[in-house]
Amino acid sequence: MKAKKTVIAFGDMRLGVDSDRSRRTPTVRKPKGAMVPVDRFKPPVGRARVETGASAVADLGNPTAVQPTMAEREALDRIDLSVDLAPDRGLLLANPILVASGTFGYGVEYGEVVDVQRIGAICCKGTTLRPRAGNQPPRVTETPGGMLNSIGLQNPGVDAVIEKYGPIWQGWKVPVIVNVAGESIEDYVEVARRLDGVPGVAGIELNISCPNVGKGGLQFAIDRDAARAVTAAVRRATELPLLVKLSPNVADVRPIAKAIEEAGADAITAINTLSGLAVSPDRTRAFLGNTYGGLSGPAVKPVALRIVYEVAQVVSIPIVAIGGVTNLDDVLDFLACGAVAVQVGTAIFADPELPVRLGDELRAECLRRGLDSYRPLIGTALPQRTGPASAKGAEYRP
Numbered sequence: 001m002k003a004k005k006t007v008i009a010f011g012d013m014r015l016g017v018d019s020d021r022s023r024r025t026p027t028v029r030k031p032k033g034a035m036v037p038v039d040r041f042k043p044p045v046g047r048a049r050v051e052t053g054a055s056a057v058a059d060l061g062n063p064t065a066v067q068p069t070m071a072e073r074e075a076l077d078r079i080d081l082s083v084d085l086a087p088d089r090g091l092l093l094a095n096p097i098l099v100a101s102g103t104f105g106y107g108v109e110y111g112e113v114v115d116v117q118r119i120g121a122i123c124c125k126g127t128t129l130r131p132r133a134g135n136q137p138p139r140v141t142e143t144p145g146g147m148l149n150s151i152g153l154q155n156p157g158v159d160a161v162i163e164k165y166g167p168i169w170q171g172w173k174v175p176v177i178v179n180v181a182g183e184s185i186e187d188y189v190e191v192a193r194r195l196d197g198v199p200g201v202a203g204i205e206l207n208i209s210c211p212n213v214g215k216g217g218l219q220f221a222i223d224r225d226a227a228r229a230v231t232a233a234v235r236r237a238t239e240l241p242l243l244v245k246l247s248p249n250v251a252d253v254r255p256i257a258k259a260i261e262e263a264g265a266d267a268i269t270a271i272n273t274l275s276g277l278a279v280s281p282d283r284t285r286a287f288l289g290n291t292y293g294g295l296s297g298p299a300v301k302p303v304a305l306r307i308v309y310e311v312a313q314v315v316s317i318p319i320v321a322i323g324g325v326t327n328l329d330d331v332l333d334f335l336a337c338g339a340v341a342v343q344v345g346t347a348i349f350a351d352p353e354l355p356v357r358l359g360d361e362l363r364a365e366c367l368r369r370g371l372d373s374y375r376p377l378i379g380t381a382l383p384q385r386t387g388p389a390s391a392k393g394a395e396y397r398p
């Protein structure tokens with residue numbers, strides 16, 4: 001996948017160099033254009049179009065298409081794309097297309113190019129208790145069908161995130177979910193405590209793919225008991241809607257997903273990146289400064305689909321799918337495998353408007369199918385259940 005030349009900075013790239021930032025009065029940059037209503041039917045120049053048929057509605061992505069009629073607009077507006085990701089606590093999204101952590105900064109960076117208020121929700125960059133400078137460069141490299149990254153959770157720390165972005169998020173219609181990372185249960189709990197009750201923070205997404213110092217570096221995400229323990233501890237620390245993000249780097253994700261559900265998570269997000277490696281051009285070392293990187297982009301979609309498909313058969317809480325989404329077909333595939341919502345990640349680097357456009361395209365697809373909601377599209381590819389959910393779900397292994 002070719003990355004676009006435009007460079008979008010995520011937060012402050014000098015983080016960690018200037019470590020007392022959290023004590024400074026932040027300069028709040030108002031996200032320009034974010035509150036300006038955008039015409040949903042404005043042609044997104046040069047983008048893939050929705051393959052839906054003859055009507056003007058079906059040509060949402062076609063710059064030369066006839067504009068939809070008033071009746072079509074009204075019919076589109078009646079379609080219900082809303083979804084509650086935390087039915088017990090309330091995390092109501094206007095539509096099921098979110099942006100993935102680490103690929104959309106804190107939302108403000110995109111204010112000039114995207115109407116961020118039309119995104120279902122924003123998962124911000126991974127946030128830790130203390131500021132982190134991130135890993136040694138190089139930190140990213142392109143791969144066939146995707147990219148490898150080893151950013152290393154560069155972020156200003158939870159207090160600075162709250163101080164700098166909380167007041168901005170508070171004025172936003174789009175819910176912001178703070179992605180939380182840590183090296184110990186105490187880290188996660190403390191970050192969750194500080195976020196609890198902060199206006200503008202709609203929920204927490206736990207990134208549990210971090211080394212657990214208490215377990216000698218083993219990730220929380222690859223150990224059922226560790227995943228259960230960190231989820232339960234955060235659950236006790238906050239009333240905020242709690243999403244927990246699965247790692248694909250395990251032999252069988254289902255026991256981990258079940259443990260997370262039992263520990264009180266409101267929803268599961270799946271998946272984080274796959275562990276990978278690139279070699280330096282002269283082949284004398286690993287290319288990335290951190291040796292390993294996380295693979296993302298279209299290359300990981302089949303893995304993400306398989307995991308969503310498996311997890312959907314063993315848990316009852318909502319599943320938010322992530323992994324290689326680049327077009328409406330990807331969204332429909334994840335919904336068919338049991339996801340109720342979808343995050344867009346790597347594809348944003350090449351096409352920042354994609355998440356907003358996918359919401360429009362999903363709406364048009366519902367209209368084309370004569371649906372008044374997207375809900376009938378969920379779970380259609382899952383095996384029919386005749387009784388209660390099986391403990392293991394359908395096996396994919398030969």
Ligand SMILES: Cc1cc2nc3c(=O)[nH]c(=O)nc-3n(C[C@H](O)[C@H](O)[C@H](O)COP(=O)(O)O)c2cc1C
Nearest residue numbers: 100101102126149207271272296297323324345346
């Ligand atoms: C540059 C980059 C940074 C990321 N940072 C985070 C992060 O801080 N926390 C997290 O949970 N996931 C992070 N991710 C993973 C994404 O949120 C997502 O799970 C993954 O990239 C798969 O989705 P995609 O194929 O659509 O990119 C990052 C991904 C990329 C490419």
